[in-house]
Amino acid sequence: MVLKNSTPPLTPNSQTQTVKKNKSKRLAKFGGIFIIILASIILGLLPIRTPQIVSSNASLDMFSAERALTHLEVIAKEPHPTGSVANFQVRNYLISELQKLGLEPEIQKKYVVSNFFPNHSGTIENIMVRIPGSDNSKAIMIAAHYDSVRTSPGAADDGAAIAAMLEMTRALQVSGELKNDLILLMTDGEEIGLLGAQAFATEHPWAEDVGLVLNFEARGNQGPSVMFETTDQNGWIIKEFLEAAPQPLAYSLLYNVYKLMPNYTDLTVFREGEAAGLNFAFGMGLDSYHSPIDTHENLDLGSLQHHGEYMLNLTKHFGHLDLNEIKQEDRIYFNAIGWKMVHYPQSWALWLMIGGVLLFIGTLCHGIYKKRMNLTEIITGFLFTLLTIAAIFGIVTLLWKVLESIVSEEQYVRIITELQIGIYYLIALLLLTAFVTFFLVRWGSRFFTKENISIATMFLWIIITIVISLYLPGGSYLFIWPLIFSLIGINLALFMRADAWEWISVLFAIPGFVLFTPIFYIIFHMMTLHIAGILLTISALVLTLIFPVFCSPIKYSKRNS
Template sequence: MKIKNILAWTFYLLVIVGVIYANHVMTPEAHVPKKEDTAPTEFSAEYALEHIQKIAQQPRPAGSAYNKEVRQYIKSQIEGLGFVVNEGFHTVKHKYEDRMIDVYNITTTIKGTDNTGEILFMSHYDSVDEGPGANDNAQGVAIMIETLKILKNSAPLKNDVTFFFTDGEEYGVLGSTAYAKSNNLEDIGLVVNLEARGNKGKSMLFETNENNYEIVKEYLAASSKPYGYSFLNDIYKLLPNYTDYEPFKKEGVKGLNFSYNEGFEVYHNASDTIESVTLSSVQHNGLYATELAEHFGNIDFQSKQTEEKAVYFNLFGYHTVMYKADYNLILSGIALVLTILVFLLAIKKQVISVTNIRTWLITAVVSMIAIFFMATLIIACIAVYQLFSLVAVLIPIAIGLLVVTIMTFVSRKFKLVSKLANRVKILTILDIILANLLIGFVLTGLCTLYLPNSHYLFAITVILQSFTLSIQLACNAKGTVAFLMSFVYIIPATLILFPLLYVIGLSGGIVSSPFVIMVLFITVPYVLPLNFRFQSKAIQHNTKMPVHH
């Protein structure tokens, strides 16, 4: 490779890394003010830590003696602030075991001056059996106690604000389900649930109600550090997880669900201790609670009724882009027109090879199937080990080896790998980009129909890349000019797509790595630079490349 090309690729990689790093710098962790410098109406995670130290000294699963101690502590804090404690007792069935559980829900309400809809803040005070749950979810309980104190010292709000400390969440959202069944939910204007699925990182909005446009719009107006991506709603539906918001969402209650998720290794185990808590993460959740209480406490919920969905995402730092999901169809149309235009120009310029495009499509599909198979095998091994024993893991391993052996035999028999490898060697960047534009448009169409929250990931990147590519082809841009023009789509596409990889990586730790690789196969071509000097030998020697059929 020539020195000039090496420098070009080095510059390209530096830009990609620089954009990601700059975005990280522009999205700083929440500042934690010192206790002594905090006004009575301001939140400080240092105050919240004092409650966490009282609550998370040991595991407190529902029905345990320490769970009762923590419940008494929460009640004493509420009463000490001069508020009335309401305790709801329910005997319910354990979701995962054949036994009954007694759960005790705690609520207290601050009455508003002119209520148009109740705001319900939620956090569960129980923990898993395996760990003290300092992050999951003592921090949420501590934040609610501190928010209650702040509201006491603040001007009265128009709307009622209820603080709901739930029990039995870890055994299958038992407390919140019982509450939802035994109370009238029609008067609830908004549910705000505070969670943690790790011990550090920025807290993100990962779930909302379905018709969420007005609620998300108000959330963005309220929060000083809004952080969230609408595609998280679609990913969360695919995960085997649940929170206390679940029974409310099923009944159509509007809600905002927040969680910080880095440090997944402490989640649901003995490592979730007081020492593991990161104050900046608690501060971010605390800012959500206090700012949303003040903002939604004074809005008219009756005027915020809507059947419209929102698409939203952080683009650079805490700057958030939001628009109605109704525009998805328009964006899909633009993507279609520009994709067709690119292919027409590529045909006119005779720089398209149907054979090469087909080769990359086959390569991408085969690779993702192989990676998915490996991911399924790894997850099966982990599941079998957790449910049975290490010896039992030999069964999925044996099945995996059998499948690999059969596929290897078939591949060698018909020389499939060697044939595909020979075709891949002659692929150019343009071949890969054109093929991936087709993949992107198909995904855009599928998202339009089934995953509207994720639509922007593919629609906007396809539009940006096809628009730039059409100009490059129309103007016969080559060499350095074509290379530099590529950054018109590379920089915004990086900002849009990187959070998808980041979130998938956080969702399951090392187990999610195969899925990250699968997504990379689809997303990397959207940030590849185009330099027509990198085309096939036929073009480099000024020989016209025929259009293959």
């Protein structure tokens, strides 16, 4: 007997069609997910670019990298370390060019013993110009060093900043008079112990008149100029910087981390003298750093243009502001999409952290109430997440140690310093991380559902957010916003069908990919693949935001049938 409304049995052909249809749906789904993730990464990379190069025929009130390049061709003709004949020739050229602009440069000649580097000393000759303003509050000072190391012509480090200073000054004269005095400080002896900056800060009477320092450096010969360091109580400076800079690139995380590192620039000297300031540098093309290939021919003109546009726009902006009382509460700041910046007081980090914790607790209660989460599987998922991240770190670290042992020292240096080589190794490691993570989560999903692994990964993010918010608040944005968005996504997913979970997790993971991508890319350039294990561990952490995508749909459906 056949029931009236019964479903007829599937024929072999219909079964095949159903399998093909399901396979097509899965492929389409994963294709869509891949496109979303790729688009998020591209959005994250948008700010990591230089502005358009301005030609030598442009309006005279604009900064032109091509015009600045004519100065750089002379400055970086050959290595010119402190005390050398070549350095003396560069000094004379800079004095001559400043005089052509109608200025009266002064020389500060001094024997200095470094306060920062033991046994480093020398006789330096700083070049200084003071341009009076119409109604001075305190002076704004542009600083860069004109000496190079003995092994390099120093086109990027730091000839580009010196050439930009000359072109900026020329353009500024066309733009009109500032209210505040402008001091141009071209220091000598930076490469042998920050000697010129120390001499100016401790010996020259102008140092007491400085209200704000803008220092320019380089650690490579390519890429955008990043505002990577500020001084303490930077709230007012950051707000004004973001208002004035046409293409700002800055992350408070970098500033917090930089303070923990044993690195020094001329701003270090001024900062210890309690001057307020901003520090800028471009750092891609690391193979050129302090090397013979740091020539004007190899310099990215976009980097020079970015330096110069910062100088001109910030000088014009701060040159008309009262610089007497400028210290305010530190701010958290970061590029959101492209050159659009988000910033807010650092004290918000604590409140956002508390809000994240409460949202996590509410989401957990929501999942338990819906009978979609249980503590046993959450604990299992949390431990599994830790083991997955640890596995990625161990595998990548081991593979990189093997690679380091089987290639020559020269080959290894090229891999970590030359982008055109290192990028392929980075892509391979990222793919390895994605595949290992996929298969581990696929296997592990027999022990937990998508809901439980999602909330388990959020528990890890909660722990990291609490630690970072308390001890490295400038970097808290990198964790709190992906956490909040993902928790919102989980709550929405709890109202939907189980098969919608993958889309929700990916869509609400977009902020995580957007925020982490530029930081990952900058660390890759600055620190190189020498820290491959740490870099790929960061990528594994971001992948935890989309763990539900990796879970087995078969196991999931059986556990919830």
